[in-house]
Structure formats: C-alpha cells, structure tokens
Amino acid sequence: MCNSSYRVLEYCAAEEAVSPLGPEARKECVTAEAALAQSPLLRCKCHRGNRREEHCLTVYWTVRFSNSYYELESSPYEDLETDQMWAIQNSRLAAIVSGSSIVTEWDNPCLEAAQACGLYEKCGNLRSEYVLACTKRVSGTDTCNRQKCHKALRRFLDRVPEEYSFAVLFCQCSNALCGERRRMAIVPSCSFEEKEKPNCLYLQQICLKDELCKSRLADFHSKCQPSPISTTGCLRENGAACLKSYSGLIGYYELESSPYEDLETDQMWAIQNSRLAAIVSGSSIVTEWDNPCLEAAQACGLYEKCGNLRSEYVLACTKRVSGTDTCNRQKCHKALRRFLDRVPEEYSFAVLFCQCSNALCGERRRMAIVPSCSFEEKEKPNCLYLQQICLKDELCKSRLADFHSKCQPSPISTTGCLRENGAACLKSYSGLIGTIMTPNYQSNSSSEVSQWCSCEGSGNKQQECDKILTMFTQNICLGEQRIITATASPMSVAPISNLSSKPE
CATH class of the missing domain: 1.10.220.110 (GDNF binding domain)
Incomplete structure (x- = not known):
C-alpha cells in the first residue's frame, strides 16, 4: 500500500512540474497523500551536503505533495546537532x-597584499588559476602536475603588474604567521619541494637544457650580480631589476649576459624602484587597518x-x-x-x-x-x-x-x-x-x-x-x-x- 501510494505521488509531482493537474487527477493525488499520512516516510529528514541529498529531498517533497509549494515553516533537514552539541558549536x-x-591579530602585510590582489580582477583570476593548478592532484595519484603548476605561476608573474605580484612575493614580515603566508605564496608543495633534495649541479644541468629556464637564469645572473661596494648591494645599482629577474626564475643557472631586452630604461627603473621599495619594505599598497x-x-x-x-x-x-x-x-x-x-x-x-x-x-x-x-x-x-x-x-x-x-x-x-x-x-x-x-x-x-x-x-x-x-x-x-x-x-x-x- 505504501509503495503504490508513493508511486502515485511520484507521478503527481512529475506531472505538476509540467502543468497544473486537473481536479480529478489532483483529487486522486491528494487521496494517495492521505494514505501515506501515517507512513514513516512522512517523518523522514535529509542530511545537507550528503551525496544523495537531492534524491532524499525528492522523496521528502513528494510525500508532501499538496503543500509542497507552501510548506516553508518546517525544515526538510535533520537536526544532527542536539541542543548540547549546538551549545558547543x-x-x-x-x-x-x-x-x-x-588566527592571531599580528600585522600581516602578506595578507593585505593578497587582499589587494583579490580586488584587482586580473590578479585575482590568475592567482586562483595557479593555486588550483598547483593544488589539484593528478587522477589516481597523490601528486600534483608540476608542469601545469609552473606554467600557471609564470602566467601570473608575467601578466600581473608588479605592484600586485611583487607585493605577494616580497611582503615584509615581522612574525611567523606572515612569514608562513609568504613562504606558501607559490604553493611550494608542488612548485618547489620534492621528497628528496637533488644535487644543485644536476638541477642546473636540467635547467640549461630548457631554453626558457636557461634564459630566466641568465637574466637573474645578469641583473642580480652582487657588489659589496654598491649602495644597493647590486653591481648594476638596480634592485628593482633584480627583483623582476628573480621572480622570473622557475629553475636554475648560467651566462653573464641577459637574453632579455631592457624595455625599461634606467630612468624608468628609477621610478619603479620607489614603487617597489614601498612594497618590499612592508609599506603595503592597502591600508593597515x-x-x-x-x-x-x-x-x-x-x-x-x-x-x-x-x-x-x-x-x-x-x-x-x-x-x-x-x-x-x-x-x-x-x-x-x-x-x-x-x-x-x-x-x-x-x-x-x-x-x-x-x-x-x-x-x-x-x-x-x-x-x-x-x-x-x-x-x-x-x-x-x-x-x-x-x-x-x-x-x-x-x-x-x-x-x-x-x-x-x-x-x-x-x-x-x-x-x-x-x-x-x-x-x-x-x-x-x-x-x-x-x-x-x-x-x-x-x-x-x-x-x-x-x-x-x-x-x-x-x-x-x-x-x-x-x-x-x-x-x-x-x-x-x-x-x-x-x-x-x-x-x-x-x-x-x-x-x-x-x-x-
């Protein structure tokens, strides 16, 4: 009896979704609903977020056919948490x-940089892309796709203006929480770390076989040559250029001249220096509230x-x-x-x-x-x-x-x-x-x-x-x-x- 009445109601609910039922058909449906009035189905509830939530909800609303469009004062979800558990919650x-x-309430320039990035559409979108690429596991394994992760990271760093990307990379920290945020910025579990550390010479050898990696490394060596007598610590007196070449690295090293053209003149870099200095010093581009x-x-x-x-x-x-x-x-x-x-x-x-x-x-x-x-x-x-x-x-x-x-x-x-x-x-x-x-x-x-x-x-x-x-x-x-x-x-x-x- 319960099964046949429920099947009638299933049909009624499906037909009603297409067009209103006629008087005779609705009467038959209401009769079937009345037959289920004492059924355990009428007391069933569903669990939010469950894999079969939508199927359960179909059952719930089917047995409440006549009032399904208006019965909003009772919840179809079970109260898994008792009053005692809610008190704890x-x-x-x-x-x-x-x-x-x-989390602690320390100042966190790295969080502020992430906020600024999120409010700028290009930065937010490309950052979300690389985070997803670097955290998504390859099907059937517990590892990421490092190649896709690196590619997404390069897109972020190559296409997002430095005042946003550099703020994320080089934010200045005075506490461990901020420092951890900065360390995690490039999703190191995929983009950086391995189970064992390879020999640096081997790492460099692999890099030099890849033209992109070799070029980025050459650019870094050209722009970041140190000098103990320079006021900036850089042989080329251009810290901003060094930061830019550092951000371009996804590998490691050779050459003393850069394959990249200096699109920015020294004068333009001098202007950039003042902007990047504020970022790296911790003078964030957003307020410190x-x-x-x-x-x-x-x-x-x-x-x-x-x-x-x-x-x-x-x-x-x-x-x-x-x-x-x-x-x-x-x-x-x-x-x-x-x-x-x-x-x-x-x-x-x-x-x-x-x-x-x-x-x-x-x-x-x-x-x-x-x-x-x-x-x-x-x-x-x-x-x-x-x-x-x-x-x-x-x-x-x-x-x-x-x-x-x-x-x-x-x-x-x-x-x-x-x-x-x-x-x-x-x-x-x-x-x-x-x-x-x-x-x-x-x-x-x-x-x-x-x-x-x-x-x-x-x-x-x-x-x-x-x-x-x-x-x-x-x-x-x-x-x-x-x-x-x-x-x-x-x-x-x-x-x-x-x-x-x-x-x-």
Missing part, C-alpha cells in the same frame, strides 16, 4: 563571527580542503563562458555549495561572517561569494518571481524551508530567534548561498544583507513580497545575535545586520 562560532579570529576577513582567508588557505574548494569556486565564478562576457552561474552556484557543505564551519563561517570595522574589510566580506556571478544581475527581478523559481527546484525549496524554520525571529527571545539557536540560523542562512535565493551583503560599509530582488510592481501582492525581503533585511534573528560566555572570557556573536557588535 556556539562558542566556536561566536569567536568567528565576533571577529575574534582563529585590522582586517578579520583577510585573516579568515589566510586560515582557509592554510587548511588544504578549505583552500582547494575556495579556489575552485572562485575560478568557477570568475571564468567566462567561451565567446561571452558572462560566467556560468550554475557552475558557480554548485562550487559555492560544495565549499559551504564540505568545509568545517570554523573556516567557512569565518570567511562569510567576519566582523568588520572599516570599508576595506567590508568589501572583502561582500566579495567573498564573487557576487558579480553568484548574486547580481543586470536588473533586479521581483522577489515573488525569484521565490516562485526557487519553489520549483527541490534543493532551493528545501534550503529556503530550512532557513524559514531556523531563522524565525522573536521579539521576546533573548537571542532574537524563536528557536533560541543563532548558530542553527547561521548554518541555514549559509545553505541559501549557491541557490537562486542567494543572499549577500548590500555594501562594504554595513552588514545589512538582502537578496538581489525588489518589490516594485508587486501590485496587490505587495505585502507578500515585502515578507520575503524582510526575512533578511529586518530579521532580528539574523541581526541581533547574543552574548555567549565562554569558560575563559565572554565573546559576542556579531550581528549580521549591524556593522558593530551590539551586546544586550
């Missing part, structure tokens, strides 16, 4: 969201799974479809969901919910999901239309139902959340990212979030449309998180809708 997430970063979002990106980069999946979604969301000036939004959304479903919250939430006190940090946070592809369109659609599209997709509908269930606001709750569980709300909010209902920060100067839609032209459905928007823009469960007292010291969860924390 709260203390971890509080530190993340409050800006009490999981505290930037928890940069620190979160650093922590993500040092954790292999987070770094790899973040590089994947950045590349997917910035790569243009052949012959067009647009991205593949479907691939972008899928890569974003992989990142948020598979990376532990202490890393992914640090990237999403880092607390900012200045516009530079705010811009980093706003750009975290590559909004030009994942979020924005040329024109804002009506929010009712956006939700209508979402409700026709089982994954999107499920994530939206989870958000409505976990983020219901309550003015009398101490946390602002009806369920008294801000951490669960944050998790369900992050679940919407990578769907057509993707929310994001509206500017770099506040923490207000919304969807990319408006309620203009809603007519007699204005209130219904406003309700969709206010679940984000005026939701106190998102906006007013709570003070969580840890065993050592109190840490507050940063409100999403206000820039600075607002303790109760």
Whole structure:
C-alpha cells in the first residue's frame, strides 16, 4: 500500500512540474497523500551536503505533495546537532563571527597584499588559476602536475603588474604567521619541494637544457650580480631589476649576459624602484587597518580542503563562458555549495561572517561569494518571481524551508530567534548561498544583507513580497545575535545586520 501510494505521488509531482493537474487527477493525488499520512516516510529528514541529498529531498517533497509549494515553516533537514552539541558549536562560532579570529591579530602585510590582489580582477583570476593548478592532484595519484603548476605561476608573474605580484612575493614580515603566508605564496608543495633534495649541479644541468629556464637564469645572473661596494648591494645599482629577474626564475643557472631586452630604461627603473621599495619594505599598497576577513582567508588557505574548494569556486565564478562576457552561474552556484557543505564551519563561517570595522574589510566580506556571478544581475527581478523559481527546484525549496524554520525571529527571545539557536540560523542562512535565493551583503560599509530582488510592481501582492525581503533585511534573528560566555572570557556573536557588535 505504501509503495503504490508513493508511486502515485511520484507521478503527481512529475506531472505538476509540467502543468497544473486537473481536479480529478489532483483529487486522486491528494487521496494517495492521505494514505501515506501515517507512513514513516512522512517523518523522514535529509542530511545537507550528503551525496544523495537531492534524491532524499525528492522523496521528502513528494510525500508532501499538496503543500509542497507552501510548506516553508518546517525544515526538510535533520537536526544532527542536539541542543548540547549546538551549545558547543556556539562558542566556536561566536569567536568567528565576533571577529575574534582563529588566527592571531599580528600585522600581516602578506595578507593585505593578497587582499589587494583579490580586488584587482586580473590578479585575482590568475592567482586562483595557479593555486588550483598547483593544488589539484593528478587522477589516481597523490601528486600534483608540476608542469601545469609552473606554467600557471609564470602566467601570473608575467601578466600581473608588479605592484600586485611583487607585493605577494616580497611582503615584509615581522612574525611567523606572515612569514608562513609568504613562504606558501607559490604553493611550494608542488612548485618547489620534492621528497628528496637533488644535487644543485644536476638541477642546473636540467635547467640549461630548457631554453626558457636557461634564459630566466641568465637574466637573474645578469641583473642580480652582487657588489659589496654598491649602495644597493647590486653591481648594476638596480634592485628593482633584480627583483623582476628573480621572480622570473622557475629553475636554475648560467651566462653573464641577459637574453632579455631592457624595455625599461634606467630612468624608468628609477621610478619603479620607489614603487617597489614601498612594497618590499612592508609599506603595503592597502591600508593597515585590522582586517578579520583577510585573516579568515589566510586560515582557509592554510587548511588544504578549505583552500582547494575556495579556489575552485572562485575560478568557477570568475571564468567566462567561451565567446561571452558572462560566467556560468550554475557552475558557480554548485562550487559555492560544495565549499559551504564540505568545509568545517570554523573556516567557512569565518570567511562569510567576519566582523568588520572599516570599508576595506567590508568589501572583502561582500566579495567573498564573487557576487558579480553568484548574486547580481543586470536588473533586479521581483522577489515573488525569484521565490516562485526557487519553489520549483527541490534543493532551493528545501534550503529556503530550512532557513524559514531556523531563522524565525522573536521579539521576546533573548537571542532574537524563536528557536533560541543563532548558530542553527547561521548554518541555514549559509545553505541559501549557491541557490537562486542567494543572499549577500548590500555594501562594504554595513552588514545589512538582502537578496538581489525588489518589490516594485508587486501590485496587490505587495505585502507578500515585502515578507520575503524582510526575512533578511529586518530579521532580528539574523541581526541581533547574543552574548555567549565562554569558560575563559565572554565573546559576542556579531550581528549580521549591524556593522558593530551590539551586546544586550
């Protein structure tokens, strides 16, 4: 009986997706649904991020056929975390969201250089390319493709202006965390290190058989000849030229004259010297304000799974479809969901919910999901239309139902959340990212979030449309998180809708 009723509902759901069913057909479908009212299927829940998540969601919404388009107050996802487990998570997430970063708060010019690179499209794209090339494993092995890694690194260094690439390579550090960032800049596990160190003569011999490597090495020897009596330490009195030739090396050595033409005259190099000196001295090209979002990106980069999946979604969301000036939004959304479903919250939430006190940090946070592809369109659609599209997709509908269930606001709750569980709300909010209902920060100067839609032209459905928007823009469960007292010291969860924390 259960099996036959379910098969009828499967047919009903499939037909309804094409066109509305007639009265008689719908009556038969509702009868089948009623027959399953006491079935264990009605109590089944799904696990977010599971390999068979979408299949499970199909079952979930099929047995709720008659209300499937409107039942958004209960979540299709199981509560794997009990209240006790969430209480433990709260203390971890509080530190993340409050800006009490999981990495130290030392000055880190290398992080600032990475931020500047990310804000410049060419630098960000080419950096993502080489990171992906150098971290991706060859199928069936545990090793990278060093040739592809080297090629991608050369593209980055040859095509990105020195004020960005040199800032990444030569940032000046005063602590170990910054130094580790600088050391990891070229992904040394693939581009530099091997299980055993070969003899330097052998390495040079291999290089001299390759014209590109030999040429780069000759350029380095020509430009970086040392001199103990020179004021710069360089025989040619041109430190900037030495840095440029150093960055061109992907091998090792010969020759006393360079095969490369001096396109820059001494006068032009003198101008460059002043620019590069500022970079190498640690006088960064971006401001030195505290930037928890940069620190979160650093922590993500040092954790292999987070770094790899973040590089994947950045590349997917910035790569243009052949012959067009647009991205593949479907691939972008899928890569974003992989990142948020598979990376532990202490890393992914640090990237999403880092607390900012200045516009530079705010811009980093706003750009975290590559909004030009994942979020924005040329024109804002009506929010009712956006939700209508979402409700026709089982994954999107499920994530939206989870958000409505976990983020219901309550003015009398101490946390602002009806369920008294801000951490669960944050998790369900992050679940919407990578769907057509993707929310994001509206500017770099506040923490207000919304969807990319408006309620203009809603007519007699204005209130219904406003309700969709206010679940984000005026939701106190998102906006007013709570003070969580840890065993050592109190840490507050940063409100999403206000820039600075607002303790109760």
